[in-house]
Amino acid sequence: MERRAGSIAVRQVASDGTAKLLIRLNDGLTVESVLMPGHRPDRAAGCVSSQVGCAMGCDFCATAKAGFERNLTSGEIVEQFLALRQDARASGRRIQTVVFMGMGEPLLNLENVLSAIARMASNEMGGLGFRQITVSTVGIVSGIEALAASGLNVNLAVSLHAPDDQTRARLLPVGRRFGVGEILEAANRYQAITGRPVSIQYCLLKGVNDSMEQADELAGLLKGLRMHVNLLRYNPTGLSLSGEVYMPLSEAATESFLSRLKDSGVVAHFRRSRGPDINAACGQLRHTA
Numbered sequence: 075m076e077r078r079a080g081s082i083a084v085r086q087v088a089s090d091g092t093a094k095l096l097i098r099l100n101d102g103l104t105v106e107s108v109l110m111p112g113h114r115p116d117r118a119a120g121c122v123s124s125q126v127g128c129a130m131g132c133d134f135c136a137t138a139k140a141g142f143e144r145n146l147t148s149g150e151i152v153e154q155f156l157a158l159r160q161d162a163r164a165s166g167r168r169i170q171t172v173v174f175m176g177m178g179e180p181l182l183n184l185e186n187v188l189s190a191i192a193r194m195a196s197n198e199m200g201g202l203g204f205r206q207i208t209v210s211t212v213g214i215v216s217g218i219e220a221l222a223a224s225g226l227n228v229n230l231a232v233s234l235h236a237p238d239d240q241t242r243a244r245l246l247p248v249g250r251r252f253g254v255g256e257i258l259e260a261a262n263r264y265q266a267i268t269g270r271p272v273s274i275q276y277c278l279l280k281g282v283n284d285s286m287e288q289a290d291e292l293a294g295l296l297k298g299l300r301m302h303v304n305l306l307r308y309n310p311t312g313l314s315l316s317g318e319v320y321m322p323l324s325e326a327a328t329e330s331f332l333s334r335l336k337d338s339g340v341v342a343h344f345r346r347s348r349g350p351d352i353n354a355a356c357g358q359l360r361h362t363a
Contacts, residue, residue: 125178181217
C-alpha cells in the first residue's frame with residue numbers, strides 16, 4: 075500500500091462556508107489547502123499549495139513571511155486534492171475546479187505540479203479535466219513557456235498587481251527580473267499555443283496601485299490582448315516584509331477602478347474574498363507548527 079503523504083491536522087470553517095485544511099506532511103512540515111463552496115449547492119472549488127512556504131517575497135502576502143522550505147512532491151499535491159474532494163463530498167458537493175493559488179510558486183516546482191495535474195485530471199481520479207485546472211504564477215517567464223510546451227492546456231493566471239515595472243518591483247521582488255511587458259508577451263504566447271485565455275490577477279492596495287492613471291495604464295497594456303482581469307480585494311496580513319501596512323480599497327473606490335477598466339474595453343471582474351475570517355483568502359495562507 076502506498077504511504078500517505080500527510081494527514082489533516084486542523085480543519086477550520088469560515089462564516090461563508092469556506093473550509094481551510096492544515097495538512098501535516100510526513101516530515102512534520104505543514105501546508106494549507108482551501109475548499110470554496112460554489113454558487114450551486116452541489117459544486118465547489120479547491121485551492122492547493124505547490125510548496126512549503128514561498129521564496130517569491132511578495133510584500134503583501136502572508137506566505138512570504140515564513141520563507142521557503144521545500145517543494146511539495148506530486149503525491150503531496152494530489153493528496154491535498156483528495157482531502158478537499160472528501161471534504162466536499164461530506165457536504166454533498168463535487169469539486170468542479172482546482173486552482174494552484176495556495177502556498178508557493180507553482181512554476182518553480184513545475185515537474186511535480188505537472189505530474190500532479192495529470193493525475194488529478196485523469197479518469198482514474200474522477201476525470202476533473204485539464205480545462206478545470208488553473209495554474210497561477212507571479213510571472214516566471216521560462217515557467218510559462220515550459221507550461222505551454224507541456225501540452226496540458228490548463229488555464230493560466232498571472233499575478234501582475236501593477237501596470238509599471240517600478241511599482242511591481244516594489245510589491246513583487248521578481249519584478250526586478252521579469253518586466254511587465256516581457257511577462258505579458260509570454261502570457262500572450264501561452265494563449266496562442268494553448269487557446270486558453272489568460273487571467274490577470276490584480277490585488278488593489280490603497281494608495282499604491284489603485285489610481286485612475288494606473289487603471290488607464292493597465293488598460294493600455296491589455297489593449298488587443300484576449301485577457302481578462304480579476305480585481306482582488308486585499309486581505310490584511312499585518313506588517314509586511316518591508317515594514318509597510320497595506321490597506322484595502324473601499325467598495326466605492328474598487329467600483330471606480332473596475333468601471334475605468336471596463337470603459338476602456340477591458341473584460342474585468344471583481345472577485346470577492348472567500349474565508350477571510352479564518353485567514354483562508356488570497357494572500358493569507360501560512361503554514362503553522
